[in-house]
Amino acid sequence: MPQSSVTFKDSELVTTKKEIVSEIEQLLEQIKVDSRLSSVHTGEFARKVISLARSIHHSNYEGFGKLQLAYYVCVVENDYKRSLDICDEALKLMKGNFRIMHLPYYHLNKGRAFQFMGEQANAQNEYLHTIRLLEFKDTRTDTEKTWLASSYYNLFILFNREGVEFTQEDYLQNAFRLYSELHDKPGIANCYNSFAVYHYKKLDYKKSIEYLHRAYAFAKEPDAKVYLSIFCSNLGLVYAKLQDENNSNIYFEEAKAINKLIKSNFHTGHTFQQIGEASMSLKCYDKALENYDKAEKIYIKLGVKASLVTIYQFQSDLCIVREDYKKAYAYQKKYADLLKDQFNDEKTFAIAKARNQFELEKKEKETEILKKQNEQIETYAKQLEVSNNQLRQFAHIASHDLKEPLRMVSSYAKLLQRSMGDKLTTDEQEYLGFMLQGTTTMQNLVNDLLTLSNIHYISDKQPVNMNKVMKTVITNLDSIISERQAVITFDELPTVKAEETQMLQLFLNLTSNAIKYNDDKLPEVNITCIKTRNMFEFSVTDNGIGIPAEYR
DSSP states (O other), X not given: OOXXXXXXXXXXXXXXXXXXXXXXXXXXXXXXXXXXXXXXXXXXXXXXXXXXXXXXXXXXXXXXXXXXXXXXXXXXXXXXXXXXXXXHXXXXXXXHHHHXXXXXXXXXXXXXXXXXXXXXXXXXXXXXXXXXXXXXXXXXXXXXXXXXXXXXXXXXXXXXXXXXXXXXXXXXXXXXXXXXXXXXXXXXXXXXXXXHHHHHHTTOHHHXXXXXXXXXXXXXXXXXXXXXXXXXXXXXXXXHHTTOHHHHHHHHHHHHHHHHHHTOHXXXXXXXXXXXXXXXXXXXXXHHHHHHHHHHHHHHHHTXXXXXHHHHHHHHHHHHHTTOHHHHHHHHHHHHHHHHHHSOHHHHHHHHHHHHHHHHHHHHHHHHHHHHHHHHHHHHHHHHHHHHHHHHHHHHHHHHHHHHHHHXXXXXXXXXXXXXXXXXXXXXXXXXXXXXXXXXXXXXXXXXXHHHTSXXXXXXXXXXXXXXXXXXXXXXXXHHHHHHTOEEEEOOOOEEEEOHXXXXXXXXXXXXXHHHTOOSSSOEEEEEEEEETTEEEEEEEESSOOOOGGGO
């Protein structure tokens, strides 16, 4: 049988590669959504990304696909050591700026795996790496904000349990702020759950229930199952503390149903643990023992040391209640040995040292940023000084150019008055008076422009008779008043403390506009004033159409 072969032109290969890249991007978007909800399909999507990336020899996408697979292996398959190995494989594949861009996510994933393994010092170091890389960036993408928020949140819960002295509420507040900025409902829900745990430890169960219901509501809307499982188990426990067995069972059953869907052994273990503690509160000791044992087996299989510490303490307490002191001692010893293994002097010192080093670096970075900001302010101040100097020069030149024609108009008007003398009619004398008064007003405005152009100028307020100001306004607007046959009226106005030139300019503009933009055949403008407390309130009204409400 003859064999056939298929060949592709270069353009076809380019098109095929673009299509594959587009498919990879779509899969990564699906992973982003799925990982915030149930994570059930994240592994499947991640493996497709890896396969497609290999088909086009795209090592960066292959590396990022492996990082997503590492997340899935950690939170769903609960294989923490394998998750760490996959993270390292991913980092080796990524190159250049792509590697730099995704380095925070690499450290976040490793921190999460170490945290589940009970390696607190290593987990803290990885989370702090992520924070260092992202905290002081000038701009952050939403994805980077999510990574940063997750690092802060995980740092908070890393040491947020009995017998540990490293709890820092600042981390939780930072996480809550970032999640709120992003409108990340599952993230906000996690923070509310932590607030609930805080009140639970204070034995304020009603307040704890309140926060847990907030967490539940925020996670329920997007159907974030990986979080709902935790919140339902916690609600079941707190209702049991309130001796509400009915509601307790309802939420535990919901948690069990969710666990079957997400197939996470860790979440199943957590539910067994909470049922055990709830049964203790309801004095159902056999049921408590049964569920504690189930949780212990799961935690041992997964190697979740932090959760085992808690279980051993609970089992010891249960044995004391049942008066089985030999077993109680055995569990207490396991608890103490495991806690010591996690927090011996060397590890505690390493944790404290790393955290102090981070805080020191953070302060140094903040100081550096403040220094740069001060340098920028100094630069802007110098630029402003240059601009002010240029403005002063312009004002001096402009005012000089304005004064010359004013002096000429004023001089010729006075010359006409002297030379014509009694030959001038009454109207002509009045017109010359208006001309001279107008030039005087303009000269005053030019002088004030010079004063205002001085950067050191401080306004000197003096008593200003507003009746005198309005008379000057009417005189200056005589031409337009006569042309439009406008009627200007004003009450007896007060004397106010202000700058006369500014008052003149203000009322000149207001009155002029009231006449100019008035469609009535005979414009009417009225100026009134009332005193309110220590202030004067002026009103300028006219008989025009006014400004429509939507444009006010």
